[in-house]
Amino acid sequence: MPIKVAVGMSGGVDSSTTAYLLKKEGYEVIGLTMNIAYSDSIKDAEKIAKYLNIPHFYVDLRKEFEEQIIKYFIDSYKSGYTPNPCTFCNRIIKFGLLLKKAQELGAEYLATGHYVRKVWDEEKKVFLLKRAKDLKKDQSYFLAYLTQEQIEKSLFPLGDLTKNEVRKLAEEIGLFVSDKEESQDICFLPDRDYRKFLSRYLVEKKGKIITEDGVEVGYHDGVFSFTIGQRRGLRVALGKPVYVKKIIPEEGIVVVADREKIFSREVYAKNVNYPSGMPREKELEVKAMIRYNMEPQPALLKILSEKEIYLTFEEPQWAITPGQILVCYKDDYVLCGGVIEEKEN
Known part of the structure; x- marks a missing residue:
């Protein structure tokens, strides 16, 4: 019998193409769409599922999303932090609750349209997250808080494709979302007005x-x-x-x-997660990102404890921001992610 895979379908070109590729490879594919926020794309997901002739299910996670992600977003700003809700939504909601729902429906894996590669390390006997072929679209940064168990049960079919290749394939197979514009927003802030959103709570x-x-x-x-x-x-x-x-x-x-005072080389982070396990070394040369869409920069990583790290960039970086996520890479593989905190003296 074919292996059953649930695809997290958002109604966009990436998740739609993911569902097509897995079905083509012989998997038994079902579509799952999270109802979590204010999106008009979920109807597109249903249409794509019908077009691909796969079962489709809605999963209502609005309550959990409100309690876990929106509360975190509000509490962060209340504490003077600038949060990164997508990172924790991936761990708690998408690869947590949605994966659980997929397993309840008999699926062995949850697949998503993330641009990232899953690689098996035969020596260490663990799965690694590797940056995508399309470095401009690489989304490994947002997955740095996944656990090994979550990675093991996940599939990322787009990791070895470029965005242009995905759009071209979607057009060739007749997906009406092939030229659909990408969402650059936080899903619950479609108008990008976070001040207006926060004013409802604070x-x-x-x-x-x-x-x-x-x-x-x-x-x-x-x-x-x-x-x-x-x-x-x-x-x-x-x-x-x-x-x-x-x-x-x-x-x-x-x-x-002044502008020059906003640059810094040093970063302190807590609540650190190691998707593939902690390294034995306490000091490592790495490349690191302090925000999405920046080029990973050379740095020296010091592991202070299981949940604390201290990082020194070779070159000063602009606006290191408490609440954002520090992600460290070793040879293009995600080593760890942590929440940036005020530097402790």
């Missing part, structure tokens, strides 16, 4: 904008409107551009500094 308080030496240079309407490295919207006149260097939410203070 009460903004006016506060001070100060320089590093404590001089008051302006006022703001609420700290949730700011992120590290921000210049626009500061409304301060110092005769030169200044940027947000630090946010102190409990005091309602935003600290600004």
Whole structure:
């Protein structure tokens, strides 16, 4: 009997092509679409499933998404962090609850349209996450918090394809989403207005904008409107551009500094996850990312404890931001991911 695989279908070209490829390879494919946020794409997923002649199911995860991801998003801003909800949604919702639903329906694997490669390390007897063939579309950054068990039960058929190849294939097989525009937004913020979203949950308080030496240079309407490295919207006149260097939410203070002060080489991260296990070495030369869509940069990684790391980049990096995810790579394989925290002295 063919192996049963559930495909997480969003209604986009990537997940639709993933379902086609697996069916072509001989798997028994079913489609699963999460109902978690405000998306009009889920109807497209149903149409694609019908076109491919595969069973399709909706999975209502709105309550869990609200309790786990949206709460994390709000709490992060409340604490002065700039969160990365997609990373934790992948671990908790997509490769957690959706994978569980897939298994309940008899599927052995959950496949997604992520651009990443799953590789078996025969020596270590573990699965590794490797950057995609299409480095411009590589999404391994967002999967750094997956567990080994989750990776084992996952399939990523697009890892060895480029985005252009996927679109061309989708067009050739008649998928109406072949030229569908990609979503660049956080799924629950389709208008990209996170301030408007946060205003439904948090009460903004006016506060001070100060320089590093404590001089008051302006006022703001609420700290949730700011992120590290921000210049626009500061409304301060110092005769030169200044940027947000630090946010102190409990005091309602935003600290600004000159551009060169926003660069840093050192990163401290906690709640670290090793998808393929901790390395034996406590110091390693790696390449690292502090945000998505940046080129991984050379750095020295020091493992302080099972859940703490300290990283020093060879070259200063712009706006290292608490709450964002630090992801370290060794030879294009995901080594670890951690939440960036304020550097401890």
